Amino acid sequence: MDTRDELLRQGHLACPGCGLAVAMRLVLSVLGQKTIVVIIPSCEAVISATYPLSALKVPAFHSAFVIAGATASGISRALKIRGEDDITVLAFAGDGGTYDIGLQSLSGAAERNEDFIYVCLDNEAYMNTGIQASSSTPYCSWTITTPKGKREKKKKLMDIIVAHSVPYAATATIGYPEDLMEKVKKAKALRGTRFIHILAPCPTGWRMKEDLTGIVSILASETKVFPLYEVYDGEIYKITKMPKGLPVRDYLSIQGRFSHLKDEDIEEIQRNVDREWERLMYLVKRNEKA
Amino acid sequence: MVELLSGNYAIAEAVRLCDVDFIAAYPITPQTPIYEKISEMVSDGKIRGQMMRAESEHSAMAACISASLTGVRVFTASSSQGIAFMHEMLHFASGNRVPIVMGCVNRVVSSPWAFGSDQTDTLSQRDTGWLQLYCENGQEALDTVIMAYRVAETVFLPVMVIIDGFYTSHFIEPVDIPEKENVDRYLPPKNLPNRFDHRNPAFLQNVVDAFYYSEFKKRQFEDTLRAKDVIVEADRIFGDTFGRSYGIVEAVHLDDAEIGIVTSGAITSCARLSVRNLREKGIKAGLLKIKLFRPFPYEEVVRYLSHLKKVVVIDRNVSVGKGGIFCDELKASMCNLENRPQIYGFIGGLCGEDLPPELIEKITLYVLREEKPPEMPIWIHGTNF
Secondary structure: OOHHHOOEOOOOOOOOOOHHHHHHHHHHHHHOOOEEEEEOOOHHHHHOOOOOOOOEOOOEEEOOOOOHHHHHHHHHHHHHHOOOOOOEEEEEEEHHHHHHOOHHHHHHHHHOOOOEEEEEEEOOOEOOOOOEOOOOOOOOOOEOOEOOOOOOOOOOHHHHHHOOOOOEEEEEEOOOHHHHHHHHHHHHHOOOEEEEEEEOOOHHHHOOOHHHHHHHHHHHHHOOOOOEEEEEOOOEEEEEEOOOOOOHHHHHOOOHHHOOOOHHHHHHHHHHHHHHHHHHHHHHHHHHHO | OEEEEEHHHHHHHHHHHOOOOEEEEOOOOOOHHHHHHHHHHHHOOOOOOEEEEOOOHHHHHHHHHHHHHOOOOEEEEEOHHHHHHHHHHHHHHHHOOOOOEEEEEEOOOOOOOOOOOOOHHHHOOHHHOOEEEEOOOHHHHHHHHHHHHHHHHHHOOOEEEEEEOOOOOOOEEEEEOOOHHHHHHHOOOOOOOOOOOOOOOOEEOOOOOHHHHHHHHHHHHHHHHHHHHHHHHHHHHHHHHHOOOOOOEEEEOOOOOOEEEEEOOOHHHHHHHHHHHHHHOOOOEEEEEEOEEEOOOHHHHHHHHOOOOEEEEEEOOOEOOOEOHHHHHHHHHHOOOOOOOEEEEEEOOHHHOOOOHHHHHHHHHHHHHOOOOOOOOEEOOOOOO
């Protein structure tokens, strides 16, 4: 990628090794200059810098925490009223702003099939406020508010989004940038509510070395913890990167947030992951049979 | 053209006349008929704008803010819990300097659950930076929505146009609907700036430091004070164009009065009758209707009331632990005067409880007999005057 085309400027305020910043770069590079970005309180807001500076080379609006879906809806509709059809409205929200506090706003927009791309940059906890658990935090994961590990499973966000029959929903990681960019490209070509769920590792919150962001992203996919797939119109499931099926231990053992896990915990996580994979494969094949 | 309209439908007519581009709303009693009527008008093509069926009032306001920043004329309406639920976004709207007009239909804020009129829903939002205009009837509400767009798009501040739930929102009265071409002439041309300009990309509303925070807040404060003159001017030109004007306050028989009654909203109509009846009995009563609540018209309050011996303030709202909110603001406006009237605060008409002219007369006579006002308000409910 030619750095002159970068829409996220050098000097942004991400921590070293931040997966979010890489994801933001990749997404923006595909969408291009004719994009309006909605940001809500999150690491994205911090990365984007403080007044009067901006790390983004495109127009952006930092609205309230709850409200990425409705804010993007308002801009998208106003652009149509003004007859400006060549601009992509993009919402960047974290897992807290998507899974938790912003779910209602996103659901309202998705049900109305508002015309924008929503990218959930999922680092699996409230990292901006200092590592508190969200409903995206995985089972057993340490955070400051789950000191002995979270007892609840990660919310199945993609299932909720798919239940809205949106034209396009996909998962991606920065471990496979071509796959991620291809999905953004597909989303850009469609209309209506398009949703991309990006796993964006956070070395600070995941308690791992800063140079592991890329590797842990790859392992998330290859262990089937975070499979890479897309869903069209809430019906048609496609796997975009078939995982090798490495043991989940490979993914968990390089992250400090899982360092307290016992063998039986890891075995349980493995069973959960295998079950979820079978379910996903059922959805893929159900469609192939039809 | 005169038509029989409820206050809610009068507001919907105003939205049509103002060529609003984008409406986002959510149902709540007693505002819902505004949402329904506008949906019908959009569906029939009488309004060319878009209606967004929001999933909450919070989202409705958020979408209005972002659509307005994109450069289109927007409207929403709400009541009670809906306005309370919007609270966060109301601060965003004024801080972002968006010219949103919102129809507010006063209803109690729970708990207890109830539906009648009570201004506490909008008055609870007094520190959100919205201009607030309280209307007496459907005609004034229709006219004030039109004025509100002129004001909002001049000073770039959001405006609440407020009516009493049920009394004004549902009562059907003759309302004169202005000619569309006159409204077009009266309003500024629709040329709102699109803040998302790709030739000059900016990051709106990003984090500021303490210096810039105070810079922005101070500017907002000063512009809000200046908005008063803009409202006065909008009202005057409205009068020239349509033959009706209201003022930011309205003084009735206060020049020679010994006692003044202060009201806002629908109670004013009853108080007008009380003043007439009291004068027939030889009591020199007068009336001050306060229409503009933010910015508070303290100069006008002082001008019309400071020469009186006694003032009766009737509040259909309550700040629990303090008193009626209009009364409080009025007292604060006069606190630095050397000679000021005794101010008697009354709380009444909550949840639409009846406040007939005879009761307001009794209250006035009671105040005339009293020597000193109590510090705390007098509850009309349960008091035998």
